[in-house]
Amino acid sequence: MTDIISPAADLAADTSASVEIVGLGKRYGPEWAGTQAVAGVDLSIASGEFVAIVGASGCGKSTVLRILAGFEEASSGSVSVGGAPVTRPGPDRGVVFQDYGLFPWLTVRENIAYGPRRRRLPRARVNELVDRFLAAVGLTRFAATYPGQLSGGMQQRVAIARVLANEPRVLLMDEPFGALDALTRSDLQAELKRIHLETRTTVVFITHSIEEAVFLADRVVVMTGGASHGVPGHISRIVEIDLPPQRDILSPAFTEYKRTISDLVHEPVAAA
Ligand SMILES: Nc1ncnc2c1ncn2[C@@H]1O[C@H](COP(=O)(O)OP(=O)(O)OP(=O)(O)O)[C@@H](O)[C@H]1O
Ligand SMILES: [Mg+2]
Known part of the structure; x- marks a missing residue:
């Protein structure tokens, strides 16, 4: 994404990168006894976009993020950041976990x-x-x-x-506010939103809070499945959040998005 010329925009172009996930699969352990944690994950994230990933425990959210971070190797498919295949951790990707x-x-x-x-x-x-x-x-x-x-x-x-x-150029966050009290959490959400609007760094953000996802993200990726369902984790739906950057969590539109995504998260997992 280098379609901009002003100095400020140049900075933005330089501080963010696109993310491309194609046919991603991850198997832990050997072929005959391992766990197929995720399979067939496809996701294109534009430079500067804020994407949240939600889904039940064990559906493979952290697995996808760790592969993006380069901490873990994909078993199949490919992952690239800014057009370059991810093979190891690198300074182009910043990672924030729940423990500081x-x-x-x-x-x-x-x-x-x-x-x-x-x-x-x-x-x-x-x-x-x-x-x-x-x-x-x-x-x-x-x-x-x-x-x-x-x-x-x-x-x-x-x-x-x-x-x-x-x-x-990409910020990878795995439940970064999960351990915080509600008040601190909403303060940090507002702060992260402001920082994102200012830096335009691409963000991939895992959360268990649907409200947090709808408040922060341009798109919410819903994952489902996982070992305990006998189906590898995968993306079931992607919901675009068509709300202005400053969001009112009490507005009917916001509530409607929360309901839609909550229904998707709680949908029964289809059998393999
Ligand atoms: N290092 C590992 N070795 C073996 N299996 C693993 C490993 N890491 C994760 N798994 C398995 O992969 C699956 C997905 O795990 P993952 O941590 O990605 O889920 P998650 O969606 O992040 O869950 P949570 O919401 O609880 O954090 C689970 O079945 C888990 O047991
Ligand atoms: Mg996790």
């Missing part, structure tokens, strides 16, 4: 600076990135604090800022 994974012996500032420093960016650029994303997640005043002194929500903010400071 911060370095407890580093301050908030040092945690966020870790990636940019490893990339050997000039000191001024490192500081610029750290300051920008500290501000974006509202933690400027806590720069010198250690993670252990922060609440769970604040630690997750640091984890997000740390990943964003690496300027990934």
Whole structure:
């Protein structure tokens, strides 16, 4: 997607990438005794798009994300980011999990600076990135604090800022707000939405909350199946969320999307 010329848009083009998943299958264990976790997953995500993945436990959401991250190898099919096949983890993809994974012996500032420093960016650029994303997640005043002194929500903010400071072209998030209380969670959802509108980084976001998916995403991918159903996990439907960026979770249209997706998630899994 390089159809834009203004400096700001150039930046956007540079900070996001498309994702292409074709015929993806993953088998854990040997052919004769393993688990076919997912099969036949096809998904095209445009550069800058925000896609949420929902579906019952065990349907293979994390498996797909780990393959995108390059932590896990596909058994069949292919996955590419920005046109390049994924074979290993890389700085083009930033990953945020439910547990924050911060370095407890580093301050908030040092945690966020870790990636940019490893990339050997000039000191001024490192500081610029750290300051920008500290501000974006509202933690400027806590720069010198250690993670252990922060609440769970604040630690997750640091984890997000740390990943964003690496300027990934795709942000992969696996239930990043799953462990947070409802209030902190809705704050972080709003923050993530704002950051996404600003950076235009492509986002793939796994959640168990249908409301969160409808609030954040341009499209919601519904997965179904999984080992416990005797059918490999797969995509059952993709729902486009045709709502403005600022969404009212109490509006009839929003509620209707929630109902539609909830029905899809709870649909009985077809037998193999
Ligand atoms: N490392 C592994 N070894 C063997 N089987 C695995 C492994 N990881 C996942 N699986 C199996 O693959 C299937 C999909 O797991 P996955 O973690 O992708 O599901 P999920 O949709 O993320 O579920 P949840 O919502 O509970 O996080 C499950 O049947 C699981 O048991
Ligand atoms: Mg999972």
